[in-house]
Amino acid sequence: MEPQVKAAIAQRNYKQASKLLKQWQATDAHNPWLRFYAAQVQEQPNRLDAAEKNYTKLLQQGTHRKVIAQARAGIERVRQQRKSLKDTALEKARSVSGADESAILAIAAPPSVDRDSAIAAVAKLFSVDAYTARMKVPNSGFRIHRVGNWGELSYFQQQLSTAKAPAFCSKVSDIKALQTFQISHFEALSPEPTVICKNADRQLGRISFDWSEVSQRVHGQLPIFEQVVDVGNWGKTVHKERVQDYAQVVDLHLPGREIVLRVCDLLYQYQKGVMLSSNNETNSRIKWNQLIASLSESTKAACHEDFKRFGKSTLEFINLLPVIHPNLDIDRREPSDWDIAFHLYSSLCYMSEHKSY
Numbered sequence: 169m170e171p172q173v174k175a176a177i178a179q180r181n182y183k184q185a186s187k188l189l190k191q192w193q194a195t196d197a198h199n200p201w202l203r204f205y206a207a208q209v210q211e212q213p214n215r216l217d218a219a220e221k222n223y224t225k226l227l228q229q230g231t232h233r234k235v236i237a238q239a240r241a242g243i244e245r246v247r248q249q250r251k252s253l254k255d256t257a258l259e260k261a262r263s264v265s266g267a268d269e270s271a272i273l274a275i276a277a278p279p280s281v282d283r284d285s286a287i288a289a290v291a292k293l294f295s296v297d298a299y300t301a302r303m304k305v306p307n308s309g310f311r312i313h314r315v316g317n318w319g320e321l322s323y324f325q326q327q328l329s330t331a332k333a334p335a336f337c338s339k340v341s342d343i344k345a346l347q348t349f350q351i352s353h354f355e356a357l358s359p360e361p362t363v364i365c366k367n368a369d370r371q372l373g374r375i376s377f378d379w380s381e382v383s384q385r386v387h388g389q390l391p392i393f394e395q396v397v398d399v400g401n402w403g404k405t406v407h408k409e410r411v412q413d414y415a416q417v418v419d420l421h422l423p424g425r426e427i428v429l430r431v432c433d434l435l436y437q438y439q440k441g442v443m444l445s446s447n448n449e450t451n452s453r454i455k456w457n458q459l460i461a462s463l464s465e466s467t468k469a470a471c472h473e474d475f476k477r478f479g480k481s482t483l484e485f486i487n488l489l490p491v492i493h494p495n496l497d498i499d500r501r502e503p504s505d506w507d508i509a510f511h512l513y514s515s516l517c518y519m520s521e522h523k524s525y
Contacts (some may be wrong), residue, residue: 169188169193262317272489383423416456
């Protein structure tokens with residue numbers, strides 16, 4: 169039976185080879201060459217994983233020196249073929265219109281039942297070990313995996329999604345095009361909410377909307393830093409930066425208008441607009457909490473609150489991106505990448521829900 173199988177494979181008559189292998193299996197199911205030739209038949213673009221699995225099993229069994237040598241050669245062929253297919257696909261992706269645009273690839277947390285397969289997909293696609301891949305797949309929310317050109321990252325996104333590793337890719341130009349308005353205060357919360365807000369050019373305007381237009385809320389805490397003087401080794405004065413406070417920020421996404429309304433506790437004008445407390449409360453923290461409670465009661469839109477973990481992992485990518493303005497006028501001693509990180513988080517939440525990539 170072996171000569172006939174070899175002849176069929178040599179002629180690339182894989183249908184005949186599969187038929188012969190089934191006949192061979194019926195009479196000699198434990199012959200290691202049977203698995204070897206089955207793997208050879210599977211050395212096709214859409215069955216490379218199965219071929220590699222069979223070759224690996226032959227190595228694990230390790231009962232026949234010649235079979236082991238052939239299995240090692242088979243694994244190398246599979247890896248070379250996989251690399252060739254990847255290089256060809258990447259070359260094609262880099263040639264499409266807009267492929268050179270700056271973009272962001274994010275990996276989202278998969279369902280628990282798919283986590284192992286998602287980790288395996290990341291390891292295989294980016295040629296990293298299992299431990300590194302595990303660190304790249306979040307347990308909740310999503311994280312930026314890399315920044316680069318749109319063509320290449322969109323290819324990676326498609327490959328990950330096919331392998332049950334949720335991912336999405338967004339162009340930086342789309343993030344910049346998403347209009348974000350900074351709310352000064354609410355003139356009304358019901359029945360028709362109305363805000364006085366500033367656009368990116370700091371021009372004041374008024375926007376009225378319906379709560380049903382809000383598809384998502386995004387919450388975040390942004391650290392406010394201060395410079396302190398401490399005494400270091402040998403009594404030397406040391407200047408350090410530490411967190412003094414946190415700015416509370418909430419974004420409301422209105423995809424029907426393709427806009428984001430952003431409100432911050434440090435920038436909200438509590439003395440204007442709708443009354444947030446019925447007992448002449450002067451404490452801005454209490455008024456802010458009342459505002460957030462009113463927003464929560466008014467809309468049942470999905471709420472994203474995973475910014476803290478996202479923000480820490482995002483800081484290393486910001487210098488690799490084109491300049492992005494967060495449209496958040498927090499009074500700081502100097503600009504902070506945390507403001508940009510929150511803008512990216514909110515924008516990517518928006519893109520992942522309302523853009524198809």
